[in-house]
Amino acid sequence: MPAVTSNPPTRSAASRAYVIAATLFGILGLAAFARAVQKPRFDEIDVERINIIAPDGKPRLVISNAERAPDVIINGKTYHRSGSNEAGMIFYNEEGSENGGMGFSGHTRDGHVSANAGFMFDQYGQDQTVGLTYDEQDGRRSAGLRVWDRPNQSVTVLADMVEPIKQMPNGPEKTRRMTAVRDSAMKLGLGGAQRVFVGKQSDRTATVVLADAQSRPRLRLVVDSVGAARIEFLDDAGKVLRTLSATP
């Protein structure tokens, strides 16, 4: 086409510049996206939930706000939590079952303060076995380290009993049935027992409590709210058998 070859040379240079620039920007754009796919770098991110997943896609950790916090997942089955879902972290073992977590919450509603925080590791296939906890209701506070025994049976045995009741509308019937199921679960040994508490209690004592396999305190070290220190041995009915104090 002779008409085209007769174009002024400046125009053809401009066209070439367009082509080069477009190519460069194309590469730049691709590079930016490639980087975003490979290992993106952020100064700061805002996110409602982060899932740390294994290469096969199974969760190993969820970090989230309360709204997006996951329900309990054990052996591929989902259950409602006994308390409400909280902001924090939930840990999962290699099999994708929940095996611990860290949750925290605190608010003033209708003039009443309610706050708590917990860091828990679960026994395999079961509920929490060691944890750090803080709990407060209107200035009554407890905080400390706790250790629990859990049964050998899977927690799903108890969860399957409780789950249908959790679906019921709130009311006296729900409360009655929940209490009945929990009582029978305890009798079947499906609950567990707190064996150790080290911390402070809501009566303002600092204490170390060692309990037996039925959660009954049997040895207790106490410094009470007025500073009195004592060591107590207790029987299985909760009666103090012997007390050691500064005055023999």
Next chain:
Amino acid sequence: MDEQLRREITRLRRTTAIAMTLLVIVAVSAFVQARARTTFDEIDVQRINVREANGTLRLTISNHARLPEAVVGGKTYPLRGGSGVQSAGLIFFNDEGNEDGGLVWTGQRTATGNRAAANLTFDQYDQDETVSLGYGEENRRRQAGLSIIDRPDEPIQIFAESLMAIRAMPDGPAKEARMKRFREGLEARGAMPADRLYVGKLPDRSSAVTLSDPKGRPRLRLTVDSLGAARIEFLDDAGHVTRTFTGAN
């Protein structure tokens, strides 16, 4: 020039100009996005590295496959795990980029039952864990509690270097002899860790508080055993109980 061709070229130029401008915006915004604060509803990721502005690693949050190897004295030592344990979690690093703690967990069925562990640990500077909240289980033998441990003054790099060298040796009596000498050397120069405090439950199904001396020997022990019997024991440096308090005497 043919009028139609001229119009065609003009339109082409205009299109190119618009396309280029859009490309520039996309390319620049992709980079800007990486710099500023970014918002997501939810992300799936195998590993997150939290770094100082200068690039020093301070925290990794990851699955097992991407869990970082131990970094001590600025050097990486592939000494973690090795027994089929597939821990995932958080690894902490100090201002110098050396590992100084972590929060990891694992749990799985095995041929003989199950194996599980979880630990939150803080390391002594240039050393191993000095305080740890943990749980461990192997085939229903369980332990859970808080441990406080004395660690030697010498940097853990010395330990890591020796261990790496021994591991590189071919299996056999020479390797075993070297390992034995290594352990004896640690003991001789007082470079062994010592448990100082344990609060928790033990595999014998007791709940206990144990306070130990700097050599790791229990000297004061509070116990409620598996049957509920409570006692307080004072022990000498050979492990003999020298005085006992119970509910009865």
